[in-house]
Amino acid sequence: TSAPKCLLSRSLVLRKGKREEENRDLRDLLKKYFKKGGDNEAGTSKVNVEQGKKQRSQRLSVLGPLVHQEGQSQTTDERESERQSAAGGACCPVGQSEQDGSKTDQTLNSSDPALWPANLTDSDRVHLVRVMAKRKPFSERAKELPADAEGREFPNYVTYSTCHNGREKIERDWIIYSSSKKALFCLPCLLFSFEVEKKSTSTLNSTDGMKMSSTKYRELYERFPEHERNRAHKHCYWKWKNLQHSVLQTSGIDSQQQKLMETEIEKNKALLKRLLDVTLYLAFRNLPFGGSTNTLDEPDNGNFLGIIELLAKYDSILNDHLRHIREHRQQGKRLQAHYLSPDSQNEFIELCAQRVQNTILRERQETTFYSIMCDPTPDVSNLEQNVPLLRYVSQTYPEGQWEINECFLEFKDFSKKTGEEIATMVEQSLSEHGIDIADCRGQCYDNGANMTGKVRGVQARILRKNPLATYSPCASHTLNLVGVHAARACPEIDIFFGFINQLYKLFSGSPNRWEILQKVLGCSLHSLSDTRRSARIEAVRPVAKHLPSVIQTLDTLITTGNLTSEVKAEAQGLKTYFQSFNAVLLLTFWVKVLQCIEDRNLASQSSTISLDVQTANIKELEEEIACMWASWDSFLTEATAAATSMGIKSQLDTRQRKWKRFFDEAEKEGTEEQSPETHFRDRVFYAAMDSIISQLHVRFSxxxxxxxxxxxxxxxxxxxxxxxxxxxxxxxxxxxxxxxxxxxxxxxxxxxxxxxxxxxxxxxxxxxxxxxxxxxxTFMETCVCCCGFSCLSSNVVLSRAQGRLSAGLLPHILHMWKKIKYFWIIYS
Known part of the structure; x- marks a missing residue:
């Protein structure tokens, strides 16, 4: 049998019932505490407080200290609203820039009361109390205020009140100044006057404030104390100080919860900072972010998740975050936000790019004048990417040194080629970024006809709108065009470069053939490039330097290599050509001509070269080519000696065109048959040299x-x-x-x-x-445009949308990267 139940005395029953009632009331209060409420709930809470003062006093003795005066305590719902606002406010730094938040965030983060919303919520008041607590004291800003209607400066003695003993001074910390409206306001009255039935009639509590232009400063000696004596101001001032103490000192009933919330906020900041660092690490190095899957613990989930998983082994914050995600995944629940998705990565990149772009535009605006550059280049997805750049001079801080900056704005998917269309695109791009074309003092493009045309070119159309936008050609592009035109001066030169390129393709087409080349030649061959003139000298130099070894390698390939009939015929044709005296003579003078052009090309790409030095280099190049023009005999002698040492006959195989003459036609002067050397000199050597000299003179004028x-x-x-x-x-x-x-x-x-x-x-x-x-x-180089686009790998270009191409390259502007602290974007 069970033991008999003990009976309680009447006093114990009464005490037990009293405890249960207190616990029930306390439980109801805590339910309201954790319930998200608005203004209506706050009002209901106040009514309940007025109806149950005795129950509230019992709760206060258990839960913590509050002021036991009617109408002077904050309700639980108000504190919950303020605490949530404080959590949100902690994520938004004071003075947050435009690009880091919405318009609401901008107004709430401003210390200008004229920019605040008309209807403030409880969370807004808590956030404004935080923001205004960090502002400079009004007494320190008094000297910056404008003069009054009588032209007097703002008196410092009105920034504080004097006690009755005449010795102690109390600062009037409730005064705030609006720079937009040029007026004074009362901060407590702006925040809490809605609770007072009879509000203060002072202009300090009005929408427009106390205007400085219509106020005489000598009147403030009486108007400030009058406002301080107002009963409504005293009530608002007490509410403001009470809230300020509760928020900043965390001394209210919710202090522990607020501390926990702030700890969680700091933890989330640290987590986002780590994710941002990984994002920037991959973006700066043009590494792909994602893989074939976006799931954790998968071998092919990409670089981003892979680095996160690696760092989580040594970092407790990332480890806890990934463990939390795995637990939700095992339970079949979806986490609200884990910040590891591709959308979050793209948002990080776009925010960083926007911050860099705004920094560029701000620096450009501070310097007023600028120059523009524009150059198109195709990508691997067959899209024509046009790159507008800005060049401006800025002063470094705090060194105070002047430096030249060249920064690009964005990529433009623009395939149109006419000068009118490109000029319209440049103007629209400047207008979209708020840049006035009237401030442009220079423009630089490649030396194409659509860009440099004096009537319909881009530079001519922009000059019509701004005559001060001086045009300067890009030296690197111009030297490249000079070489391109010289290589097409006659069929013999065009065929020569064709054989050079075919030689590279023959050996690079098979690893076995390339291995044979390396064993015999000891160096690598290079292909030609139509857009990079330095590739010409890199392709010609090893052939001219190791011509006997090249011929020996071709002979070895033909006799011992396991080749198809087509490849063997190709190798035989290359061997026959390079064993001719024509090839030896072309190699002799082209390697020197290309070396002269390459030396000037490298000098022109220096970041410290000035325009006068650049022009002097081009002038020296023109004079050096003219000396080569007069050195035909020396080139012929050198080529003859080289051919003799290799066992090649010093005889030019030049077919001369025969002119048909009718029986009654007299023989014309100069139609007599020329020697092969004379024909080669006039039709090949002089044609190439004359083309280079004339192109240098015209294009660099x-x-x-x-x-x-x-x-x-x-x-x-x-x-x-x-x-x-x-x-x-x-x-x-x-x-x-x-x-x-x-x-x-x-x-x-x-x-x-x-x-x-x-x-x-x-x-x-x-x-x-x-x-x-x-x-x-006005002096710049357009090659920066192509170099900027070459920073992106082919896979990145293919995988990114047009808008993210610009965002992916903007962080590569290194001097901007050193100036900007990217971690501020986690507050957005």
């Missing part, structure tokens, strides 16, 4: 004109005083809104006193920079 126009900035040390005055006057007339009147005086000063300390043009440029900023934005 605009660059020479720019140097002549700005020669006073580079060559004033060798110019007479009259020429300096004339050149400065000419520049001042053209750039009358850009250059200062003291330009001539500054140049004369430099010429007389500190000339001995300046060794290079760059040093001179630093001295003249404050006076000639607009002039130094």
């Amino acid at each position: 605009s660059m020479q004109q720019i140097c002549d126009e700005f020669c006073v900035l580079c060559k004033f040390r060798d110019m007479p005083q009259d020429s300096i005055s004339a050149s400065c006057l000419k520049l001042s007339d053209k750039y009358k809104n850009d250059l200062t009147e003291s330009l001539e005086d500054q140049i004369q000063h430099l010429r007389k006193y500190i000339l001995q300390h300046l060794k290079t043009v760059l040093e001179l440029w630093i001295c003249l920079m404050p006076y000639t900023q607009g002039d130094y934005r």
Whole structure:
């Protein structure tokens, strides 16, 4: 049998019932605490508080300290709303930039009360209390305020109140200033006046505030104390201070919960920072993010998830996050947000790109003037990617050094080729980014006819809208075009480069043949490129240097190699051609011509080269080619000696065209048959040399004109005083809104006193920079456009949409990457 049940005394029963009632009331209060409520619930809570003061006092003795005065305590729902707002506010830094949040976030993060929403919620008030607590005291900003209607400065004595003893001063921390409306406001009244039936009639509590332009500062000595004595202001001030203390010191009933929430917020920040670092690591190195699956613990889930899984082994935060995801997956539940999806990765990249782009546009706006560059290049998906770039001069901080920046804006999928269409695209791109074309002082493109045409070209159309946008050709592109035209000067040269390229294709088409080449030749062959002139010298140099070994390798390949009939015939044809004296002679002078062009091409790509040095290099190249033009006999002698050493006959196989003459036609002068050497010299050698000289002179004429126009900035040390005055006057007339009147005086000063300390043009440029900023934005190189696109791998180009191509390349601007702290985007 069971033991008999014990009976409780009456006093114990009463005490037990009282405890159960207290626990029930406490449970009801906690349910309201964890329930998300709005303004209606807050109002209901207040009514309940008024109806049950005695029950509330019992709860307060258990749950924590609150003020036991009617109408002076915050309800549980209000605190819950404020706590949620505080959690959200912690994720948004004060002074957050435009690109890092919505318009609502911008207004709430501003310390300007005129930008705040008209109807504030409880969460908004909590967030504003946090934001305004970090602002500078009003007494420190008083000196920045404008003068009043009488022209007097803002008096410092009204920023504090004096106690009755006349010795102690209390700062008026409730005063805030709106820079947009140029007015003063009362912060507590703006936040809490909605609770007061009889509101303050002071202009400090109005929508427009106390206007500085219509206020006399001497009146503030009486108006501020009058507002402080107002009963409504006292109530709002107490509410503001009570909320501020609860939010910042976490001393309310929800202090423990608020601390837990802030700890969770910091943990989420650290998690997002790690995910952002992995995203930037892959983006900077052009590595693909995803794999064939987006599931954790799969071998083919891509680089992003693979790196996350690797770091999770050594990082507790990532480890906990992945464990949480795995637990939900095992339970068949879907996690609300895990931030590992491709959408989150793309959002990180786009936010970083937007931040870089805004930094570029801000720097460009600060420098006012700029130059534009534009160059199209096809990608592996057969889309024509047009790349608009900006070139501007900015000053580094805090070093104060001037530097030239070349930054691209975006990729444009633009396949149209006419000058009108490209010029329209450039103008639209500038307009979309808020850039005024009137501030453009230079433009640079490749030397194609659609870009450089004097009537219908892009540069001509932009010059009609802005005559100060001086056109400067890209030296690298121009040298490439010079070589392309020279290679097509006659059929013999075109065939020569065709055999060079065919030789590379023969050996690179089979690993076995390439191995034979490496054993005999000891070096690699290279293919030709139509867009990169340096590839020509790389392809010709090993053949010219190791011609006997090349012929021996071809002979070995024909006799011992297991080749098909087509490949054997191709190898035999190559051997026959390179054993001819024509090939030896072409190799002799082309390797020297291409080497001269390559040396100038490498010099033109230097980041420190100036336009006058560039022009001097082109002038030297033109003179060097002219000396080669007159050195035919030396080339012929050198080729003869090389052919004799290889056992090749020094005889040119040149077929001459025979002109048909009728029986009654007299023989024309110059139609007599020429020797093979004379025919080769006139039709091949002179044709190539004349093409190079003429192309250099025509294509670089605009660059020479720019140097002549700005020669006073580079060559004033060798110019007479009259020429300096004339050149400065000419520049001042053209750039009358850009250059200062003291330009001539500054140049004369430099010429007389500190000339001995300046060794290079760059040093001179630093001295003249404050006076000639607009002039130094006209010299640029378009090859930067192609180099920028080449940063992206083929797989990345194929896998990314058009919009993400620009986002993927923007972070590659290294000097921008050093300036920007990307981790701020986790607050967006």
